[in-house]
Amino acid sequence: MTETDRTIETLLAQGGHFIDPGTGAIVPPIHPSTTYARDERYELIGYEYSRSGNPTCAQVEEVLARLEGAEEALVFASGLAGIVTFFDTVRSGEHVVAPRVMYHGAADWLRRLAGRRGIGVTFFDAAAAPGAARALEAAVRPGETSVVWIEASVNPTWDVIDVRAAAEIAHAGGAVLGVDATVTPAVTLRALDLGADVVFHSGTKYLAGHSDVTAGVLATRRADARWEDVKLARTLMGGVLGPFESWLLLRGMRTLHVRYERQAENAMAIARHFDSHPKLEAVLYPGLESHPGHAVAKRQMTNGFGAMLSLLVAGDAEDAKRVATRTRLFVPATSLGGVESLIEHRATVEGPHSVVPQNLLRVSVGIENAVELIADLEQALG
Numbered sequence: 001m002t003e004t005d006r007t008i009e010t011l012l013a014q015g016g017h018f019i020d021p022g023t024g025a026i027v028p029p030i031h032p033s034t035t036y037a038r039d040e041r042y043e044l045i046g047y048e049y050s051r052s053g054n055p056t057c058a059q060v061e062e063v064l065a066r067l068e069g070a071e072e073a074l075v076f077a078s079g080l081a082g083i084v085t086f087f088d089t090v091r092s093g094e095h096v097v098a099p100r101v102m103y104h105g106a107a108d109w110l111r112r113l114a115g116r117r118g119i120g121v122t123f124f125d126a127a128a129a130p131g132a133a134r135a136l137e138a139a140v141r142p143g144e145t146s147v148v149w150i151e152a153s154v155n156p157t158w159d160v161i162d163v164r165a166a167a168e169i170a171h172a173g174g175a176v177l178g179v180d181a182t183v184t185p186a187v188t189l190r191a192l193d194l195g196a197d198v199v200f201h202s203g204t205k206y207l208a209g210h211s212d213v214t215a216g217v218l219a220t221r222r223a224d225a226r227w228e229d230v231k232l233a234r235t236l237m238g239g240v241l242g243p244f245e246s247w248l249l250l251r252g253m254r255t256l257h258v259r260y261e262r263q264a265e266n267a268m269a270i271a272r273h274f275d276s277h278p279k280l281e282a283v284l285y286p287g288l289e290s291h292p293g294h295a296v297a298k299r300q301m302t303n304g305f306g307a308m309l310s311l312l313v314a315g316d317a318e319d320a321k322r323v324a325t326r327t328r329l330f331v332p333a334t335s336l337g338g339v340e341s342l343i344e345h346r347a348t349v350e351g352p353h354s355v356v357p358q359n360l361l362r363v364s365v366g367i368e369n370a371v372e373l374i375a376d377l378e379q380a381l382g
């Protein structure tokens with residue numbers, strides 16, 4: 001284990017090593033106050049108004065910035081609130097590049113921007129090996145593309161994009177690289193170290209980890225003009241994370257490292273067991289040596305291949321849905337990253353515009369006993 005890993009483990013476990021100077025408490029308080037007093041000179045004592053920032057948000061933002069190796073981090077009321085706020089900084093006439101298969105909510109937002117704001121959007125094929133670099137290169141318009149937005153492992157086919165190569169291509173074209181690292185948090189993939197300018201997380205998933213907080217995170221390598229614009233946009237659009245949710249997010253992050261390792265171990269056991277299963281067309285998991293993105297994933301993921309995988313059921317949408325309704329341990333529900341295992345028929349959840357195969361079941365692996373999880377999927381497939 002490297003020094004960096006140790007630092008992250010300790011940083012997370014101790015929630016930033018908080019000790020309240022007044023009381024000695026090792027868990028930070030929640031500050032619900034929406035407004036903040038001024039002193040006798042009418043200067044602000046600390047904060048002003050909670051929509052522009054509050055001490056509980058700042059607490060988790062500081063730990064997030066250290067976790068990512070970022071200059072600053074911001075938390076949002078949801079992942080999508082973070083994405084929408086970030087893309088608000090793109091001006092009409094500019095061009096954005098993103099993968100064709102990606103988190104569908106972000107893709108929907110980009111299409112909406114394109115239609116309403118005169119922003120050009122090109123979707124590229126992340127399945128193009130190696131690491132999607134050539135397809136990305138062809139999509140970037142030098143001087144016009146201002147943002148390249150990728151997922152290191154695209155949701156829900158888990159094709160792998162080479163983050164370092166993507167950063168080089170984006171920068172050569174004069175664009176910034178934003179990485180949605182929701183399923184590849186910094187305990188395994190350090191997007192900013194790999195060259196990304198901005199890293200994003202749906203904090204709803206692994207960071208919080210217990211399916212009880214909706215949150216978003218952006219962290220930046222440099223607090224540059226675009227970042228100042230993002231900060232202003234958060235205040236003006238109002239998508240800030242509430243104090244209680246900020247507190248819960250920090251609490252959840254204390255166990256991120258161990259949760260993620262266990263979840264990735266379980267996912268690997270499941271992927272290996274069901275690889276070549278007669279009832280499946282394929283298991284999509286970057287940890288399998290047979291996965292086309294395995295070599296790139298191995299290079300850029302330093303602590304396991306994550307806990308998301310998809311099963312292509314031998315059959316059609318109805319066959320796949322039948323499997324998802326027969327499980328007894330896997331909960332048939334959307335979302336991911338919690339300690340409990342979930343299974344979903346992704347095309348149903350994404351709706352009529354979905355480009356996801358109809359026989360695909362997306363699986364979010366939790367921290368349960370792997371043998372029981374495997375037995376549950378076996379009986380559901382049987």
Ligand SMILES: Cc1ncc(COP(=O)(O)O)c(C=O)c1O
Pocket residue numbers: 078079080081103105106151155180182183201202203204214215216335
């Ligand atoms: C990869 C990815 N990005 C972004 C989001 C959006 O996050 P939220 O649901 O917290 O708004 C999700 C949610 O599922 C996601 O899986």
